[in-house]
Structures are given as structure tokens and as C-alpha cells.
Amino acid sequence: MILAWIIIVLLAGGLAAWFLARWDPLWARRTCLFALLLDLALAVSVFWLGHIETGAAGLPETGAWLIELNVPWIPQLGIGLHLAVDGLSLVLVLLTIFLGLLSLSSAWSEITGRVGFFHFNLMWILAGIAGVFMSLDMFLFYFFWEMMLVPMYFLIAIWGHENRQYASVKFFIFTQASGLLMLLSILGLFFIHGANTGDYTFDYTRLLGTQVSPSIAIWLMLGFFIAFAVKLPAVPFHSWLPDAHTEAPTAGSIILAGLLLKTGAYGFIRFLIPLFPDMAARFAPVAMGLAVASIIYGAVLAFAQNDLKRLIADTSISHMGFVLLGVYAWNGLALEGALMQIISHGISTGMLFMMVGSIQERIHTRDMDVMGGLWPDAPRMGGVMMVFALASLGLPGMGNFLGEFLVLFGTYRVSSAFAVIASLGFVLSTIYSIWMIQRTFHGEKRGGYRVRDLSSREMAASAVMIAAIIWLGVYPQPVMDTASPAFNGIQGAAKMQKAPDPVSGRPSKDARAKSIWTLTP
């Protein structure tokens, strides 16, 4: 029941904030803070409960669910309120709450108009995202998947910057249309499973084994793929991201970059590949090609921008390309790498957006041609921005590096060509990150403005995040131990054949003789 409470607390917190804001906006912020902290406590308690249930041996090895809640919702259609958490979902829920706190702190000073409604939307997005990470009923997953959109739309449309109408509508239509395609795939799966076994249900665990004829399976898989690729975003479907990020308020961008993109990645790992293992295997080269294209294209696009926020938005395209690559490499290493990349990208890009937000608060523009020479006035902001710019270019010692490297280690095992092209991304990411720092903080001062440095509150938040990103880079083992049983479970569920791990000595002759494209975990 704790899982349902996690979502309910967020929803109730949002509503309460909306009403309380009428008397005193500060109370709205405090209720949200309290709700998030309560949620954090709940999520952490899930962690310990997981331990107790499976004895001190730590998390269950076979990826069984830590905690499960299965209540019938619409019995006529076989829809149930099926929430469950394993290592992977738990880590992502914790990330949701963590970034929720960060966005709350960034909105503390930035949002002054209509505070109540803002925090209502903020909390409901977080509830939707937490719901996506926890739901195991395909209908419920789709329900939360769409529910995230509306508050996010309001966040961008009302509190956004100049071009917010266009950006918010574009974001909404992109995600909604692709979501509907996913709905068709879910329904197709529902009916085929029903026809095969007579058991009409949307429950993920029961839908896992459906035998679908390849000619139909390709379309069902494509429906899921497009929905998750739009959300991820992979290259051909990415053009909503720069607009939405640039126009969203800082808190919105943090949630958009930190969490919404991750729901797409989570969808790939949890739903797409386990449900259509063979089709995903055949589709893997195309998907990995798109992933590599996103890495390169995102980096080149980022380098060309002169709007600072748009630049950071484009970097997300590049970083998410690594996640897609890792997911479709579909082996232990690559999945762990994808998870590390998800978490560290959430933190680093979230902080970059926070810094851009504070820059914009001070000089009221995002145009880099006007910026320059900010370092003398604001060395602390420069330092923090530098740290996270370095994190985004994959400097070792920080989470992003480990994420990208593990992904490439895993991908190399599947297909070396993709790994080599993808590692080109290191050079390109260096170019845009350093170029960004050069044009904003270094060089002579172009605009005639005085910039005050970070306040102690902002500095405290940044310090926590710097510690987090470095802790992820230097000692990621706890995160990996939480998630690895989940990945074993998922890989087991996907019933993929296991290639011999190159333990010591050369991998067996045949492992290398097989065509390079076969998907080996």
C-alpha cells in the first residue's frame, strides 16, 4: 500500500498547495516540500522493507518485486491497479523525488505569480512520473503516461518564456500522438493475448509471454518504439525537445530533462524489449543506428546554438542517445551503464538548467552572444557551471563518464562499429561544453551588467548536487547493486539467449563467429 501512498501524497500535496496559496504562497511551497520529504521517507522505507522481506541477503536476486499492490480497477476490461517496485523502479522513483526537491528549490525564488497553481502542476507531474515508474498494468502505465502531459503543458504554457505557446502545444501534440500509437500497440497485445489464452488482461506480468506472429509483432513493437523514441528523444522525433526546454521555467526544465526523458528510457527497458524480445533483437541495428545518430546530431546541434538553454536542451538529445544505445545492446553492462547515464544526466542537466535559470534571472537573457566574462562577477556560479559542464562532457570521476563508458563497454560486445562511432561523441561533447563555458564565463565582458553571485541557498543546493554527481562517479556500487537484480529479472523475462561473458581468456570461437548483429546479453 506504500506505493499507492507515494502517489497519493504527491497528488494531495499539490491540491493542498493550490488552496493554501490563496492565503500565503510560502505555505504552498512548504506543503510541497513536506509532501516530497514524506515521499522520500516512504521510498526509503520501501528500500529497507525490500531488505527485510528478502532477509539480510540484500535485494532479491531474481528481480522479483520488492513490494507489490494489485487491486482490480476496471474488472470488465481486466484492468487492475497494479503497482510494483523492483530495484530499477525504486532507483528511478528516488531520482524523481530527488529532482522534485531540486526543482522545488529552484522555483522557490523564481516563481512569484500564481504560486499555488504552479505547485499543483509540479506535484501532479511528479505523481504522474512516479506512477509511470511503478505501474505494471499496461493501461495504468498508459494512464500515467498521458497524465504527466497536462500539468507539464500548463507549466510551460503559463510560466514559460517568450515563445511558450508554440513550444507547449508542440510538446503536447508530439507526446500525445505517439502515446496514442502506443495505445494501439497495447490494445493489439491485449487482444492477441486474449485470443491465444482466453485471459483478457492488461497485466504486464501475464502479457509477457504472448506469442505474436512476426508480421503483427513488428507493428506493435513500432508503436511502442515511436512513443518511447519521441519521449527519449531519439533523432527523428526530437524536435519538440529544444523548444519545450527553452521555453519552460527552470523548475519545468529540470523536471523535463531530469525525469520526463527517463520515462521513455524506462519504457524501453521495462516494456518494449521484454514484450517483443525477438522483434527487438531484429530491430536492434536500426535502433542503435538511431541512437548513434542522436549522439552525433545532438552534439552538432548543441554546438550551433547561441541560446544557452537551447544548447543544454540539445545536449540531452546527445546523452539520451547513449541510453538508447545501452538499452538496445541489452546486456548487463550496457543496462547498468544506461541506468547510470539516466541518473547522472538527470542531476547534471538539472543543475545546468538551474544555473541557466539563475543567469537568466540576473541578466534577463539567454543569448550567449551578449554574455561573456561572467566569471569575475560570479566565480561560484562559474565554478558550479564548470563542474556540471565537465560532467556533461563525460569527465571521469563523475557519473556521466561511468554511464557512457559502461554503455560503450556493453555495446562493443554487441557491435564494435556502433561503439566506435558513438565514442566520437566524447570529442563532440567536449567541443560544445567547453565552447559554452568559453562564451558565457570566460573572455571579455560584452554586456554592460553587474551580476551578483549565487546566494548561499543556491550554493548549498549546488554543493549537494556536486557531491551527488561525484559520489556517483567514484562509488556507484550501491546504485548498481540495487538495480542489477532488477536487470537480471528483466533479461530473464525477455528470455534472450545469453552469450558467454568474456571472463578470462578469449571468448569461445563461435561467440565471435556469429554475425555481429546478434543481440547477446
Next chain:
Amino acid sequence: MLELLWLIPAMPFAGFLVLATAGKKLSRTGAAVIGAGSAGVSALISLIVAFSFISSPPAGNSYSQVLWEWVNTGGLSLSISFYLDALSVIMVLVVSVVGFLIHLYSTGFMARDDGYSRFFSYMNLFVGSMLTLVLAGNLLLLFLGWEGVGLCSYLLIGFWYRETQNGYAALKAFIVTRIGDTAMAIGLFLLFYNLGTLDIQQAMGLAKANWPVGSGIAIAAAALLLGGALGKSAQLPLQTWLPDAMAGPTPVSALIHAATMVTAGVYLIARTHVLFTLAPPVQSAVAIIGAATLLVAGFSALAQHDIKRVLAYSTISQIGYMFLALGVGAWSAAIFHFMTHAFFKALLFLGAGVVIQGLNEEHDMFRMGGLRKEMPATFWSFLIGAASLSALPLVTAGFYSKDLVLWDVWSSRTGGNWLWAAGLLGALLTSIYSFRMVFLTFYGEKKTPVTRTPGPVMLIPVIALAALSAVGGFVEIPGTMGNVPLFSGFLETALPKMVFSGVPESELISQIIAAILSVGGIYVAYFFWLALPEYARDFTKHPAGSALHRFLFSGWGFDWLYARLFVRPYVWAARVNKRDVIDLFYSGIALINRLSHYALSATQTGKVRWYVMVLGFGAFITITIVVFT
């Protein structure tokens, strides 16, 4: 005492943390004490560790210390572990001692500069990363140090961030080295895929056991690691960033771009020598690249005006020697040359720093002169450094190391007369440009007044390094003069012995020839730039001469080539696609919708009769569809 090993890199990192967080509140002296202090303590500990390693060598001549488990998932098990053997003892000694001296020097050099604590935090971070690189037990930790060092070189080159030129130089350095690092990363993937582990000793053992000499995998792995080494050690074709890196403060150039970072590539090849022995073509490529680089850099150094750029090109050239030695399998000779080079090149940079500050930031040698009397101490130590660089026979450390390299090249199985000849030509060029520099800066009449004389804290390191440059060579007395191979004996525990094919007495011949060339070079420099300076000047006026001068000045036009080949196309491609061409596709769809809206709403004319006509027409179509299909 070997347990203190982890303290060596930990101290500078701690210094960095203190300075980065509390930098603003510290006074100048406080920052200096912490900065130089942490480097000093690290140097002290490394001396203690080295002494205990040499006096009572641990089992198997190596000691490894595991701190904590870094990554253990899906077949990849790595830990933060340090590995100490003879090779890394020497590297640690050189890095920490030279580093400490340079820290001491920069407390004086940077006295008048704001951002004092920021400078020392970056320097500490650099020393920490370099020590991690040198001591790393597995390749991924080595890569961490490798990138950390690249980052610090970016931060320190662009330390005076106000001028955008420095920013661009730092950007260029970081990107070019990053290209090399990517190659190395791919090498890591390949090694892990094929060997299953990244622990260096394990990997090398497995490689030797499983891979036949000359197998494709070994060649690929060695080539990729070589790519990484080329980027970091500024060898052809990735050497363009080092001359521009002189935009940073001089102690930075001394520490990073002379003594330590640029030799990281040498260390990497030495550490993974097993791979290179398994891939002979790649090893000979290393030799050829080394030879080519030392010639290119040597010639370019001749035409430079800025004193620091001369030293930069000279560094590239000397590292070319080390690569040459590695290429022919003379592992210990390369490391020996690395050690001596670290001493005299750091000395030359620090001397240049004193000169530049004395003439309030005057870099052009042709506007210096006659400083012999003004700064005697600097002059003498600078002279020792230059002599050691040009391998003045018997007296200087440079002689012992460079001649050992030359002789090994000549007498090694894979070497050859051509490589040896290139080495000799390079030796000649070296002595010419080093003494050209000495004569231009310290001899002739004084062109700019000296405004600032160096304080004691700057002179002590210079003098210490001068001593090391003179004495440093006696560690390895060649066969012809008593044969006291202390240094290579010590290194044998870590690196394989040199395979001789030539006749032993040829060593004397090569030493004599090298000595003649070195002295001859000094005379040539004296002739052109002191006795008949106008002869050199009108040589450059002559059209062919000036073209050659410009060609050499620009470092053989690599910058020009790369700008056209890579930089401009990439910038053009980015700018062309700024509006994101894929977005046009989606706005096209939106346009179609808009047009069809206006077309359809035109049908809503408001006239009833038109509505009835449409109704009738609709009925007609319905009937035809129903009846006739």
C-alpha cells in the same frame, strides 16, 4: 612504509579540495602554504616510499594497494587500486619532486596575480591526477588520471581567462587531446572485450599468453593506445596544441607542458610494452613517428621568435626522442631520457619565466639581450639547462640520456641507420636552436630594461634543477666510461632488457659523432646569431628564405591544414543546421494542416442554397456508392 602509497595522490587532491572550497577566505600566504605544502608532503612521502622500495624491494618487485571497489557489474570488476613497481617509482619521484619545485617557484611567480588560490587548486588537482595516472593499477583508473590531467591543462592554459586568445588555446588543447583520448577509450573497449579484464598486469599476462605476435587484435589494441599517447604527448599528427598552450602562465608550461603531462604517453607505452612487443608494426610506427616528430619540431624551433614557443617545440622534439627509443625497444633509455628531460626542460622554462617577468612580459627573444650581467644566477642555470638540452658531452645529464638513446637506436635489432641518422640530425638542430636562444636572450646589447629581479623563492628551484640537470646523468654511466648501469638495472625489474644486435664498440663511435654534432651546433648558433646577426636577418628577407621561415614558424603549416580539413567544415555544418532541418519536416506538416483548414472553411459560405447543393451532391454520391459497388 609502502602502505603510505595512497597518500601520495591523496595529499594534492586534499589540497585541491581545501583550496577550491575555502579558496576565497584564505590569504595569499595561506593558499601558498597549502598549495606548495601539499605538493611538498607528497614529494616527501614519495621519496620515503621510493627509498623503502629501493632498499627493501617487495615480493615480485611490485606492490599493489586496493582502496575500494569502484565498479563490479556484468563481468567488469574494477577497483581503485594503486600499483607500484620500478617504472612507477621513477615516474612518481620525478613528478612529485619537479612538481614541488615548480609549486615553490610559482608562489613567487604568481605573487602579483589575482586568482592565487584558484591557480594553486588547479595545480594541486593536476599533480594529484598525474600521480593517480602513474600509480593506477587498472586502465580505467589510468584513464581517469589521464582525463584529469587533460582537464587541468585546459584549466591552467586558460587561467588568464580574460583574453579570449587564452580561452581558444585552452579549448584547442583540450579538444586535440580528447581526440587522442577517444582512440585510447576504444582501445580500452577492445581490450576489455577480448581479455575480460582491465587490470594492467592481468591484461598484459593474458595478452602475452593468448595473442600470437603480430595478431590483428594486438595490432589494433596497440595502435589505439598509441593514438591516445600521441594526443597527450603532442606527437605527429596531434602536436599542434602544444605551441599554443604557451598562453598559460610559465610555471604551468614548465610543469605540464614540459616535465610531466606530455610524457604521460611515454609512460603509457612503457607500461603496456607487452602489447607493443606483440605488435611489431605498431612499435616501428612509434619509432618512425618519434623520428619524424623530432625533425619537424627541431626545424620549427629554429624559426621561432617567442622564447616559450622555442621551448615548446623543443619539448615536442625531445619527446620524439623518447618515442624513438620506445619504438626500438630501448624502454629504460626512454625513461632515462624522460627523467633528464624533465629536469633541464623545467629548468629552461622556469628560467624563461624569470626572464619574461624581468622584462615585464616581453616574450620576443629578438627584443631581449645582454641579460648576462643583470641576472647572473638565472644566466648560469639557464646555460646549464641549454647545455644539457643540447647534450654537451660528459658534463651534462642530457648527454648521457640522449647518447644512450642514440646508441640503442643504432644497435637495436629493429632500429636502423636511417633512424639513427635522423636522431643525429635532430641532435644537431637541438644544439643550434638552444644556443640560438641563449645567445639572443643573454648576449648582445640590452634592448629592454630589466624591471623585476626574481626573489629567492623563485631562484632556489631554478638552481636545484640546474644541479639535477648537471648531476642527473651520472646515474647511468655508459659502457664506454665505466659501465655503471644503475638506472637501467633498477628498471629491469619492470621493463624488459634491450635486445642488442650491433657490435659493442660501436657505442664509442656514436658517442663521438654525437659530441661533435652538439659542439658544432653551438658554433653554428654562435656564428649566425652572435657573430654575424645581419646574415641571418637578410636570409629571412630573401623571398625563398622568408617563405621557408614562415613555413617553419607556423610549425610546418599543420594548423593551417587542420583548420581547413576539420575546423571549418565542422563549424559550417553546425551553422547550416542551426535551424534543425528535421524540424522543417514537422513545420511542413503543420503548414499542410493550416492550408487545408483555410481551404475547407472556404466551403462554409453561409448560403443555404449552397448547403442544399452539397446535401444533394452528398446524397447522389451515397446512392452511387451503395447501389453500384
Next chain:
Amino acid sequence: MIFSVPMEEGLVLAWVLFVTGLVGVIVRRDIIFILMSIEIMLNAAGLAFVIAGARWAQPDGQVMFIFIMAMAAAEVSVGLALVLQLYYRRKTLDVDSASGMKG
């Protein structure tokens, strides 16, 4: 003797009447004439019903025709009331004047 006009001709007559009514509605501009044309169409339908009823010798056709007449009357009365209002407003009977709403 049941005078039997063959059904097809009857229906053709009804069809012709129907089409004239339809054309009348489309072509004429005066509202009164449009209302009359609608009357023609409805009567054509009624005629068709009567013919169908005759063919099956069931009274249903004629009953339907009575319904149709009643409905036509109701419709015309409301229509004429609206026409009065329109004339009161626009002082014209041209139906195209009643096209304020479009797009």
C-alpha cells in the same frame, strides 16, 4: 376493377417530382418558393408511399401519406413564422440575405 398503374412508372413520376422539388430549393432565391419546393419534395415522397401501398394493397402507404401531410403543414407554418421575422428584420425575402454566419 383495380385500376393498376404499373409501379415503376408511378415511382418514376414520384422521382421526377422529387428532383424538381430539389432543384427548386437549390435554384430559387425567394424563401417562399423554397418552402413550396420542399412541399413538392414531401408530396413526391407521399406519392411514392401511396404507390408502394397500392402495390402491396396495404393501407400503410396512405396512412404514411397522411402523416407526411400533417408534418409538412407543421413545418410550413413554423417556416412562414420565421419568414415573417426575417422579412420584419431584413425587409427582403431573398434567402441569400440570411447568410451572416460563415467560415
Next chain:
Amino acid sequence: MDADTLRALLPLIIISATPVAVMLVLAFYRSHALTVFLVLAGLALSFASLFPASGLLPRMAAGLLVLDHYSFFFMGLMFAATFAVALLSYGYLGRKDIFPDEYYILLLIAAAGSAVIVSSSHFASFFLGLELLSVPLYALISYPRANPRNVEAGIKYLILAGTSSAFLLFGMALVYAELGTMEFPRISTAALFPGTDRNFVLAGVAMIITGIGFKLALVPFHMWTPDVYEGAPAPVAAFVATVSKGAMFALLLRYFTIFDIRRYGSLMLLFTVISIASMFAGNLLALFQNNVKRLLAYSSIAHLGYLLVAFLASGVLAAAAVAFYLAAYFVSTLGAFGVISVLSGKERDADMIDDYMGLAWRSPWLAGIFAAMLLSLAGIPLTAGFIGKFFIAAAGVDSSLWALVIILVINSAIGLFYYLRVIAALYSRRPGALAASPKLPVLGGITLGALSVALLWLGVYPATMLEIIRNTISRFF
């Protein structure tokens, strides 16, 4: 006509008796509040009478009407919708301060007509119900007669309805001429044996479809919709959009499912073409529409297109999908028009988008309800529309009408744009024309509140409605 049939006919009797009672009361005492009270009481009574009568079903009444769970479900839906329309009209007409003596009578007669249509099984009862519904609408659409637009709308609707009735009748006549019977059940079975001259029957059916198509405002016959919705008063527009379309679709669904449309390739093709055309035309026409009423008109055309997708899927699941979707569509459309009528002032309705600029910051509740209704029409979760669209897609996928379902997805994506345009206006920062923050009328507020609760209830926990549908609609098959 034994006692049981009479008791079964009770709802129809009550709904017909109420207007008479209202007329009598009006003759004595003309008070708006009393009239409305009586009307609401009548509607509530007829709705309540559905439950006792449902025990006696199914039963044929005089060969003209078939009273079974199917028709009772839709009758209930019609009465509830009329109840809501009446409540909204009270506030709306009150503000126009003209004495609406005959408005409610016409409304009740139209409701009675829709009840007759829903339960008709004979051409005559179908025609009777259709005219009972249409003729009062002519007057209702042009009701206030104050501004010229109402009269114009009324005349347009009259002329077009007249023409389409003629088509319908002529079609019936042709079918009757050929098959000799006017009962729907026997027609659907009669049409099967080869003897008859198929062309006449098919032509007749086509003309009937034209008449029905006009009433459902499907594409080739939709031209009247925007002008009538814009001209008519908001509650009447809501009535036209919901009751008249709903009743007609219920009839279409009943007889074409028995008729088993899938066996007739030509009818399948016709309805597919109409459905696709309606979806595209409805959505595209509404994209950049600045008049909210016209926008809702076009959106209702598109929604009928979606309904046709489920209709074409045909089967138990499809019928349930249509029933649920109609309920959701009713709630959303009534809610949307309800907000418009609540906001409409004395001289003109609040139908331009500029009137709604920044409404959210002056009356957040009203804007919230309007946004929820629009989101439901767009098919976004937490609203009934989402479950409705999900159901339609399920029906489509079940009978693998892949082309139609893909077009459904594309169109709902296009449709998002104009719903979001209105919502964006609601929550935009610039203040709109309706500067004064409208005082929320009590009665109107209650109806809107009830409607939004229904919306959320259907959206979040549709199991109860599905239960009702299961033992009413599905029993029919």
C-alpha cells in the same frame, strides 16, 4: 395494449404528459421558476419510471415501438441530457429576461420525440419521432428572435431538415415499395432473400442514410452544423449536439448491427468513407476557428466520425464502446456548452475566444471545468473522454480495422491543437473582453459541478457505468 405494456410505456407517457401539464399551468400562472420546476419534475419522473418499467422488458408496443433494455438505456440518457439542458436554460433565459413560456414545452416535445426514435421499430414511429424532434427544434434554434442570427439559423435548419426529411421519406417509400413491410426487424431479414430487386432497396437504404447522415451531421451533410450551433442559444445547441445526434445514432446502431453491416461491402465502404471524411473535415475545419461555438460544432462532427469507427467495428464490445462514448460525449459537450451559456451575457453569447482570455485568473472554477471538458473531448486521462476514446480504439483494434484506427490516432492528434488553443486562451496572461468576473449562477453552477463530477467519475472509475452498459446493451446481442 394490456396493462403490462401500458406500464412499460410509462416513461413515454409521462414525458408526453408533462408538456400538456406545463401548458395548462402556464394558462393560470406565468412564472419562470414554476415552469422550470414542473419541467424538471416531469423529466425526473419519467427517468425514475424507467426502473420499475425495466422489469417488464422486452416487449413490443403496437408493432411501432420496441421497449427493451437497449432503448431504456438510451431513453435514460436522453432524459438526463434534457434535464441538464433545462437547468442550463433557466439561467441562460433568466439573464435574457424574456419570458420563455413556450421554450420548455418545445424542449419536452423534442425529448419525447427522441424517446420515440430510440424505441421505434417501424418506419412510421421512426418518422413520427424524427419530426417530433425536428419541428420543435426549428423554433428552439431561432428562439430569442432578438438578434438576426437566431432567425437565420432557424431558417437554414428548417430548409435543410425539410430536404433531408424528404430524402428519408422517399427512401422509406422505396424500401416499402420493394419489401412490402415497414418494420425494421422484418426489413433487415427480408432484404436477404434474392427475389427482390436489390437496386431499389439499396437506393432506398442510401436515401435513408442520407436523412440519418443529415441528423448526425456526418460529412457530406454537415454544412448546416456550424451556422446552427453559432446561431442557436447555447443550451439549444447543446441539445442539438447531444440528444438529437444520440437518439439517431442509437437507432442506427440497433438496426445496422442486426442488419450485420459487415456482409454488405458497399455499406461498409460508404460508412468508412463517411467516417474518415467526418474525422478529417471536423478536425481540420476547427483548427484555427475563433468562434468557440463553431469550434465545438466542428469538434462534434469529428466525434461522430470517431463513433462511426466503433460502429463499423460492430460486435458486443463495439456496441458497449458506442454506448460509453456517447455517455462521455454527452457529459463533455453539455459541460462545454454549459460553461458558454453560464458566461453568456444579456445581449450576446460569449462565443469568441477573446472572451475567454485569462478567464482562469478571474473565475478559476469555471475555467477549470471548461478546460476539463475540453480535455475530455481531446481524450486526455482523468476524464471520461479518455476512457471513451480508449474504448473506441479497443473496438477498432479488436476487429482489426487498422486503417481506421490509425486515422483515428492522427485525427485526435490534430484535434489536440484547437482544444489546446482554447485552453491556452483560458490560461493566458492577457485579460479578455469579458472583463467583469461573471458571478457564477447557482443553478448553472450546480449543473456544471454535477457534470464535472460525472466526467471525473466516468474517467477515473468507469466500472460502474460499464456495469450498467453490460446488463443493458450487451443483453441485446
